Every structure is written in structure tokens, then in C-alpha cells.
Amino acid sequence: MSKIKMILRPNEFSSFTSCYLEEFWKQYFDIEWFDTDKFYHADSTLFVVWHCNANDSYSQNLKSLGYKVVIDNLWEQSDKEFKNNYYELTNNQWFWYNESLWWQFLGYHNYIPKKNYKKKSLMTINRAKTERDIIIDRLGTRLENFIWSYKDKRLPDDVSCDDPNYQRFFNPDWYDTTWMSLVIESSINPERCSFLTEKTYKPCAYYHPFVVLGSAGMLQTIKSQGFETFDNLFDESYDKLESFDQRLSLILDVIDSVQIDHYDILTLQKLTHNHNHFFDQKLVKQRIINEIVEPLLEYAET
Numbered sequence: 001m002s003k004i005k006m007i008l009r010p011n012e013f014s015s016f017t018s019c020y021l022e023e024f025w026k027q028y029f030d031i032e033w034f035d036t037d038k039f040y041h042a043d044s045t046l047f048v049v050w051h052c053n054a055n056d057s058y059s060q061n062l063k064s065l066g067y068k069v070v071i072d073n074l075w076e077q078s079d080k081e082f083k084n085n086y087y088e089l090t091n092n093q094w095f096w097y098n099e100s101l102w103w104q105f106l107g108y109h110n111y112i113p114k115k116n117y118k119k120k121s122l123m124t125i126n127r128a129k130t131e132r133d134i135i136i137d138r139l140g141t142r143l144e145n146f147i148w149s150y151k152d153k154r155l156p157d158d159v160s161c162d163d164p165n166y167q168r169f170f171n172p173d174w175y176d177t178t179w180m181s182l183v184i185e186s187s188i189n190p191e192r193c194s195f196l197t198e199k200t201y202k203p204c205a206y207y208h209p210f211v212v213l214g215s216a217g218m219l220q221t222i223k224s225q226g227f228e229t230f231d232n233l234f235d236e237s238y239d240k241l242e243s244f245d246q247r248l249s250l251i252l253d254v255i256d257s258v259q260i261d262h263y264d265i266l267t268l269q270k271l272t273h274n275h276n277h278f279f280d281q282k283l284v285k286q287r288i289i290n291e292i293v294e295p296l297l298e299y300a301e302t
Helices: 022-026 057-064 094-105 130-145 172-176 198-205 218-224 236-240 244-257 265-278 281-300
Strands: 004-008 029-033 045-050 068-072 087-089 119-124 146-149 178-184 210-213
Touching: 004 281, 022 029, 045 057, 045 281, 057 068, 068 281, 087 281, 094 198, 094 265, 094 281, 119 130, 130 146, 130 244, 146 178, 172 178, 178 198, 198 210, 198 218, 198 265, 210 218, 210 244, 218 236, 236 244
Parallel strands: 004 029, 004 045, 045 068, 068 087, 119 146, 119 178, 178 210
Antiparallel strands: none
């Protein structure tokens, strides 16, 4: 039985071109770059367009010709404007699935902790935002007991920004020499948000207890995905607070209350569970099939 053709736009980012996912996608789709000299059958072809280009002339022309257009929006929260015009490909757990396969490909799943605590917390922030400026200011002298990055401040022994794996580079020493992670998520909204990025999954993968400063309800989201949080170590009531300022204030109190010591048995069990759950390749691939591949095939056949 012939596979559905998946046509990608040349020189455009796509979730279907990653080296660590290429062979997986090829089991279900014949993936090609768009060729102006080729004829494509509308009933057996999906055209994939990166979400930022959903409304440009290329995408609109494909739609006007009767082709099935898939908007690749796996890396962002669902966008309502796509609903009536295209098939929006979105998934709130994509960062877990993608990072699990990517980091396994990079060999990061082989990490075995060798704890040598020197600082209380690891905190990695990249892009500058107003809320993040506020967080840095409120943390104040607490940062003296952090390994952290923001703006021009880099993590120790980090790779160059030009490295293709820069945003996902893993240095075991960052986790071995810190007791926990303070995760600053991408979304810090007054409304609840269930969209998690690699920022929250890093401590799950690398045996770290964590506190998440994002939108309300993010701890509940990560628990609904089968991961453990650390209510045995931290007051997690901050996760229920709708106000950013209130969540930040309570998290600062949590940070202040932390006493660095060896992890107890329950904490070690949770750390091991999170690592194993994150890197469960059979589970992750089956979820991608159920939640992404099968709906795409169903759309292609309608």
C-alpha cells in the first residue's frame, strides 16, 4: 500500500526533518520537498507549512487549489485563527516527545548523577522578557547560591551559541553541583496554561527536584502526563495561584526554605521515575503514533 505524500516547503523549518525523527516519520509518509515541476494528487498528498507562514501566498494558493494543508504548530500553543482554514497540527505534549527522542539520540539518557552540591539551584533562562527581568530582580542575592543564565550571563562551560544543539546542550556538572531546578517557563500568564516546554522536562530527564514558575496549573499538567512533582520537599500550593506576583512571592519563600541535604528515599524514587518515564521510547513513539500520525492519516484520507 502506497504511503501518503508529505510535501515540505524548501528552506522552511519543519518538525518532520529532524535527523532523530527522520526514520520514524518515513514509516508512515513519503516525505519530499516541494517541486514546482511536479504534479501532486490532492487526494494522496499533505502539504506541511510552518505556522509562521500560514497566511502567506504559498499557503493560500495551495488551499485555493484544493490541497490539504497542515499547519505545523507543534512548538506553540494552539492558535484559533488556523481552525477554519487549515488542519492545525498541535500537541501539548510535543516537547516531551521531541526532547525524549532528541536527547536519547544525543546520548543524554546515559547520564548517571554524581552529586557534589555546591549551589542550591540551577536556573537557565535565555530570551529576555519583562516578567523575567522582574524575577531576576526579586531573586536578588539568592542568585549567589544559583548556577544561572540570563541575557549576557552564561552558564559555566556552556557551548557556543552557534552550536546546533546550543539550547539543548547538557552539561552533567550543572545538575551534579546543584540540588534542585527553578524552572522559568515560557508562558507566565494570568490564565491557566497546559503547554509545557523543554524547560520543565529537563529536570525530569536529569534527576532534579524542581519548582516551576509559569502559568497556574503547570504542576497539575506535568502530573497528568505521568511525572512526579515534589510536594514532599516543597510547598506546591503556588501552582494554584492565578496571580503571577503571588506565585513568585510564594516560590521565593520555597527557595528560602530549602536546606541542601542528601535526597531521601521518596525523592530518589521520584527522580528515578521521572527519568525513566521521560526516556520511555516505546511509550513516546506510541503516543506520537496515536496523537499525531493517525490523525494526520485520517485527515489525508477524508
